[in-house]
Amino acid sequence: MNAHDASNDALELFATCPKSFEPLLANELGALSTPGVRPLRGQVAFTGQLADAYRVCLWSRLASRVVLVLSHVDAHDADALYEGLSAIAWEEHLGQGATLAVDAHGTNAEFRSTQFVALRSKDAIVDRLLAKRGSRPNVNAARPDVRVAVRVSHGRATVGIDLSGAPLFRRGYESPSGSRRVPMAPLRADYAAALLAEGGWYRQVRQRHAALVSAFAGAGSVVVEAAAQLLDRAPGLLHAPWGFAGWLGHDEATWNGLMDEAQARAEAARMELEEGRRSLSLVAMDTRPGAESAARQLLRAAGMDVPVSFVRQGVVPHPADTRKALLVCDLSWLRADEVAQQARALATCSGLTSAGYDCAVALTANATLDVALGASPAETLPVFMGREPATIRSYDGAALSGERPVVELPSRTGGAPVRVPVLLPASEQFARRLAKIAKARARWARHEDVSCYRVYDADLPDYAVTIDLFEGSELMPTRHGRGRWLSVYEYAAPHDVDATLARERLLDALAIAPVALGVEPQDVFVRVRTKGRGGAQYANEGTGVRERPKRPGPARRPGNVPLPVGAHLIDEGGLTFEVNFASRLDCGIFLDHRETRALLREMAKGTKGSRCFLNLFAYTGTATCYAADGGCRHTTTVDMSAPSLSWARRNMERNGFTGPEHEYVRTDVIRWIGEQRHTKNRWDLVFCDVPTFSNSKGMRGSWDVQRDHVELLIGLSRLLTRDGVAVFSCNLRSFRPDVDALAKAGVAIEDITQETIPEDFARNPKVHHCYLVRRA
Numbered sequence: 001m002n003a004h005d006a007s008n009d010a011l012e013l014f015a016t017c018p019k020s021f022e023p024l025l026a027n028e029l030g031a032l033s034t035p036g037v038r039p040l041r042g043q044v045a046f047t048g049q050l051a052d053a054y055r056v057c058l059w060s061r062l063a064s065r066v067v068l069v070l071s072h073v074d075a076h077d078a079d080a081l082y083e084g085l086s087a088i089a090w091e092e093h094l095g096q097g098a099t100l101a102v103d104a105h106g107t108n109a110e111f112r113s114t115q116f117v118a119l120r121s122k123d124a125i126v127d128r129l130l131a132k133r134g135s136r137p138n139v140n141a142a143r144p145d146v147r148v149a150v151r152v153s154h155g156r157a158t159v160g161i162d163l164s165g166a167p168l169f170r171r172g173y174e175s176p177s178g179s180r181r182v183p184m185a186p187l188r189a190d191y192a193a194a195l196l197a198e199g200g201w202y203r204q205v206r207q208r209h210a211a212l213v214s215a216f217a218g219a220g221s222v223v224v225e226a227a228a229q230l231l232d233r234a235p236g237l238l239h240a241p242w243g244f245a246g247w248l249g250h251d252e253a254t255w256n257g258l259m260d261e262a263q264a265r266a267e268a269a270r271m272e273l274e275e276g277r278r279s280l281s282l283v284a285m286d287t288r289p290g291a292e293s294a295a296r297q298l299l300r301a302a303g304m305d306v307p308v309s310f311v312r313q314g315v316v317p318h319p320a321d322t323r324k325a326l327l328v329c330d331l332s333w334l335r336a337d338e339v340a341q342q343a344r345a346l347a348t349c350s351g352l353t354s355a356g357y358d359c360a361v362a363l364t365a366n367a368t369l370d371v372a373l374g375a376s377p378a379e380t381l382p383v384f385m386g387r388e389p390a391t392i393r394s395y396d397g398a399a400l401s402g403e404r405p406v407v408e409l410p411s412r413t414g415g416a417p418v419r420v421p422v423l424l425p426a427s428e429q430f431a432r433r434l435a436k437i438a439k440a441r442a443r444w445a446r447h448e449d450v451s452c453y454r455v456y457d458a459d460l461p462d463y464a465v466t467i468d469l470f471e472g473s474e475l476m477p478t479r480h481g482r483g484r485w486l487s488v489y490e491y492a493a494p495h496d497v498d499a500t501l502a503r504e505r506l507l508d509a510l511a512i513a514p515v516a517l518g519v520e521p522q523d524v525f526v527r528v529r530t531k532g533r534g535g536a537q538y539a540n541e542g543t544g545v546r547e548r549p550k551r552p553g554p555a556r557r558p559g560n561v562p563l564p565v566g567a568h569l570i571d572e573g574g575l576t577f578e579v580n581f582a583s584r585l586d587c588g589i590f591l592d593h594r595e596t597r598a599l600l601r602e603m604a605k606g607t608k609g610s611r612c613f614l615n616l617f618a619y620t621g622t623a624t625c626y627a628a629d630g631g632c633r634h635t636t637t638v639d640m641s642a643p644s645l646s647w648a649r650r651n652m653e654r655n656g657f658t659g660p661e662h663e664y665v666r667t668d669v670i671r672w673i674g675e676q677r678h679t680k681n682r683w684d685l686v687f688c689d690v691p692t693f694s695n696s697k698g699m700r701g702s703w704d705v706q707r708d709h710v711e712l713l714i715g716l717s718r719l720l721t722r723d724g725v726a727v728f729s730c731n732l733r734s735f736r737p738d739v740d741a742l743a744k745a746g747v748a749i750e751d752i753t754q755e756t757i758p759e760d761f762a763r764n765p766k767v768h769h770c771y772l773v774r775r776a
Helices: 003-008 022-031 050-059 078-086 114-133 189-198 218-230 252-274 291-302 339-355 368-373 427-448 499-517 591-605 622-629 642-654 669-676 705-718 739-744
Strands: 011-016 038-040 043-048 065-074 100-105 146-153 156-162 209-215 279-285 308-311 326-330 359-364 379-385 388-396 406-409 418-421 452-457 465-471 484-491 524-529 545-547 568-572 575-579 612-616 634-639 662-666 683-689 720-730 747-751 769-775
Touching: 011 050, 011 156, 022 038, 022 043, 022 189, 043 050, 050 065, 050 252, 065 078, 078 114, 078 156, 100 114, 114 146, 189 218, 189 326, 189 359, 189 379, 189 388, 209 218, 209 339, 218 279, 218 291, 218 326, 279 291, 291 308, 339 368, 339 418, 339 499, 339 524, 359 368, 368 388, 368 499, 406 427, 406 499, 418 499, 427 452, 427 499, 452 568, 452 591, 465 499, 465 568, 484 499, 499 524, 575 622, 575 642, 591 622, 591 683, 591 720, 612 622, 622 634, 622 642, 622 683, 634 642, 634 669, 642 662, 669 705, 683 705, 705 720, 705 739, 705 747, 705 769, 739 747
Parallel strands: 100 146, 209 279, 209 326, 279 308, 326 359, 484 524, 612 634, 612 683, 634 662, 683 720
Antiparallel strands: 011 043, 011 065, 038 043, 065 156, 146 156, 359 388, 379 388, 406 418, 452 465, 465 484, 545 662, 568 575, 720 769, 747 769
16 A cells, blocks of 8 residues: 555554453544444454545544554564565655554464564564665654554454554643642543443534532543533544554545544534533532542633633532433542541432432442442443553433432531431441430530540440541641541451451441541541551561660750641640651551550659650550650660651650650560670560560561460569569550569569550440559
């Protein structure tokens, strides 16, 4: 084929697309009057002239690339592939000095690497041009003048020119990848277009009035694509660079004619909208911070001057005739571990169905949305988001008109009750229970001057979660306000409980709890606790490092201590502590030890002599702060984790405890105790909150509290001064100290668990065990 005569020939072409988009793309190409459309796997083949190929490039919303086929060659081995590509007249396609790139796809028994296919193909093209012209073309993988596509399947390879250049789903209005100006990543334009195609938006835009309600609008992609179709804007108007621009077969006159036609159509549609002959209602509902900003930025970049009602929370202003509106939900941004966000999103989608719609379509990773909408999909289309499977689910509008379960919660401002859509009717009992406990617990907390406490502790067996409320420190600047956060732990459901039902209960709990406790959903953090032996959460790093503080300079005020990204400040007992709900299993403070820490402070006040305090398995050093606040002049904080010790140092400095008299030791605690027994170092007060089990690589062997506690407590007793005392704690529910063995070793142990259980943990008196240990 002579490239310069390509516009007059019947060409073989294909358009690639994401997996499962083939039928949608075939329908779209048919609507563009494209001849010879045949859906294949991952692509749709078609025939026609160059104008047809250009029209697909300009108008297809679902295609990724458009390839002009030059030849089908033998690919049973590397030599055959080389010979086949060498026979193509590349001098008719690449101009003198033009740059080249080869994109290879597919493998077979001979070619197991697409990189090798691309390399062998490039060699054939370059050698042909060197023989014909005496010069080799340069390779430019990023922005070549001509991009060659080689697709291997079985023993054959299809070779062609990529006419699209950049992928067609890059419309030209997106911000550069990684741009800091983008509040959140938008849904890819072809996926937004697929959602609209499945929902029949093309039928809506043919009517005088079109209406769309978009829940989580792909950070603007859905509304941009919807508005573009109504305004008859070709998706390729802003696209660049085009792959055909540097190709010798390019027909500029044909292309310019199509561009002029597209501009005229867009202008005519704009005039119809301005003159009121057509109308558009766009409502975007998104609870994520920054979503509206991202969507408006995308609309501006696309040049879409259309009115959009953005709603972050509350009642959605439905279009006047919702029975003719399309509801689109994009939940592809949710990760599997983002349970709190998933609960909020499902509740939002469920609340949107009450008015009824002509149709609804959603992009989601699982079938939980079916429960939220109270309907089974009329059609599902399996797709992939990156490497993760997902589905595009279409629902008939009539199926969405049924009433969904809703629970009512008392308004925290004294107004009308707040209605929260849920998945299960039984969640009403959980809502009533939580609201009642929250009210009583808040009254108790005000009386006791406690700002961080447990609200709910698996009070209902079916809703097996704990909910802890944290309120921000009074030291936080007023311009930021005092934050409120929820830390939710889910106990793993027994094997005889249906996993889907357990998940739905958790999602309902996470939809109800923020409303009942006055916390923003994005400030809810969820963890799952299993029935494993646990307890090794501190042992992450190496051993044997003693961290001595730098020589003190001018004293720093507590408020000047740097706060790591994602961390917050809370108050307890007149002290301020750093918490972080996203970085670890535990947030940095164990609320069940609130009374234990207070006890340590009172015991510290009674110490005499050197007034030395030792904190073992210290975690973030909260007990060290209490002891220092009680008057201990020298503290030693020991843990295996370097991040924990840095955290402990910040907690101490933030409360004003600095200087060389406070040391931090990073090491294996068990081994360190044995070493210290052979020194003269002794302490008046010791706190040892041990893990239940640990087999950290930094330890010698493993640690089991029931098996090994006698040896540990004997070692602890030998580190005490004559009148010293140790507070020993563990959270193994079945723990029983070996009193007889300890007595034989001269160690006295006294159970004080009862007086160290805070009132908000009274339902679970075995949350920890606590003992006083002395030398007999």
